[in-house]
Amino acid sequence: MRESVPDQIDLESRDHALPAEFEDVVVWAAWLYYADQLTQNEIAKKLNVARATIVNYLRLARERGIVSIRLNPEANARTRLSRDLAARYGLSGALIIPSDAEDRLVARLGDAGARLLAELIRPGDVIGVAWGRTVLAVAETITLAEPAAQLTVVQVSGSSTGSPDFSAELCTSIMSSRIGARCVNLLAPAVLSSRELKEQLLAEPVLQRQFEMIHSTNQILFGVGDVGAGSTVRASGMATQAEIDGYVTLGSVAVVIGRFIDAAGRPTRGELDDRMVGISLDDLRRVPIRICVAGGIGKIIAIHAALSGGYATHLVTDTSTAEALLALPAVVPKEPRL
């Protein structure tokens, strides 16, 4: 199961190996267009097809990663907003996309997050993936410039039953298939009915191994949820509305990987905590690279809380949100409410 021939560029025909001859014209077209800067007309003449065909070839070339357009996150980090935000919250980097209508925001943040993650991935990485609409958007968009070897994607919190369209398993499986990674799913519900049951379950060898994997992640991708009406955590079916209300009463303003935090980013200890299965907030902070993707006016307080708690090393957001975050007053250190 190992390659015997040394030294050969080995790109393996996975799935459906196209006739090499066909792949050729796409590569040629891409090369002539993007490297040699010929017009589509000139290429069409050269390859003896209609120009419209060249348009198709070029689209194919882009889809298949024969050409990839890379936006340098370092250049983005040089912008005023990004630098200010990174300084304010002690981030290693902030990727800030231009604001636009809120309806496309999740997809656009997903694209940006995917670009950032793709830059940061190295062969052998273990990538923790949380869940949520934004995390799913990242998974759906990500493409690696060159397939990195030996990647693993790990689900870092239990699954909830009620949200098939942005469930944890969906996020991990889409992500892993797109980047060619091994996928490790956490075979447990996000919240169990009793503390005893949770502890029994975590004692299972399968779960033990999965948690070992979770603790070895070197990158983690997550979103931030607010706790208002219609929020993701309420839609997810992870907990009942009443249980969530309980946390809100205790001061929770945000949810990070299923855990509730207050305005200063401190964990809110509530009734569910001992029954939750998933990475703890302390373990989260031990992951070297922690990419948080979130934006939108409704989430400003929540994102502020997550950043203040130091849960992220990298933030992906949009300009309006970034400006709002900078406009917020600094966190006043105060005692947790009793």
Next chain:
Amino acid sequence: MRESVPDQIDLESRDHALPAEFEDVVVWAAWLYYADQLTQNEIAKKLNVARATIVNYLRLARERGIVSIRLNPEANARTRLSRDLAARYGLSGALIIPSDAEDRLVARLGDAGARLLAELIRPGDVIGVAWGRTVLAVAETITLAEPAAQLTVVQVSGSSTGSPDFSAELCTSIMSSRIGARCVNLLAPAVLSSRELKEQLLAEPVLQRQFEMIHSTNQILFGVGDVGAGSTVRASGMATQAEIDGYVTLGSVAVVIGRFIDAAGRPTRGELDDRMVGISLDDLRRVPIRICVAGGIGKIIAIHAALSGGYATHLVTDTSTAEALLALPAVVPKEPRL
């Protein structure tokens, strides 16, 4: 110092002055165009400038590396020609660009070679650079997606006096400045007037250190010269026409980094050999990655010789040349002519 009187209340003041602010708009424009796929018109409206300005921003963004368009060499390696050529000559990879008029060939090969080299460079690399028109074209085009750290560019053969437009020093200095590398030039002529002088010179501590550096290169970039009238080696002033004729009489068909080889790639031992300063063919073959950039009908025999001698691990050429190389009969192992 700033604008005197704001004669109007400007919401979203677009004072276009500060460098940081200016860089911002270029980044925003690039992001909106390449990631969000807005049209230039939409971006122009959003940023409140004329569309023509967006065109300028986008060009700037490309020039500054805020966006970079990457052509995956692996996809190219999947093409039939490339695989056949790699198999035939035992190469690790062959990058084959579409053929076109010969006059632009050198520049286009340079571009392709630069893309390949950029993919292969890793932080800390020591890159040997030969000389010639093609090598210069590579140097002039190369851009690193992200500046790699601690690079060194080394001149691997002595300088010749007569060719200012593609001299060894020019190649190394352009290359090193473009990739942000330290530049080590070989402070010696390519050919000395006597063997004794050469040996004395090589004994100099300065030269000793430079040769140590040459022996530690892990990548080397070179072209292939033919020996006909008007060839690079004849134009370079490295040796007299008579001296070169001498080598041709001995069976030389090609020049690789200043060394003459026969049709099977074996070194042609001639009168100049003991007076040349530069990497030896045996040392060349010890470099792990050896990128040969060459193409054109006049060079087919020469390239065939270089490849047969095993001097390259990677070849960058064009389709016509590649086809011609494949059409050539296999090297018949024969004794060197006496």
Next chain:
DNA sequence: TAGCGAACTTGACAAGAGTCAGGCACTTCT
């Protein structure tokens, strides 16, 4: 082997992008 569907290609049209000369604002030189 005729019929059917999927995948690919094509031509014509609409929309988008690149070019360039001229204008404006700010800087530098004398």
Next chain:
DNA sequence: AGAAGTGCCTGACTCTTGTCAAGTTCGCTA
């Protein structure tokens, strides 16, 4: 202070590119 210069922006023009419905080819099934 005025002249000359520089850099950036703009509008109008032309060429280039994307779209789409209609055609074509090929392979598969009945």
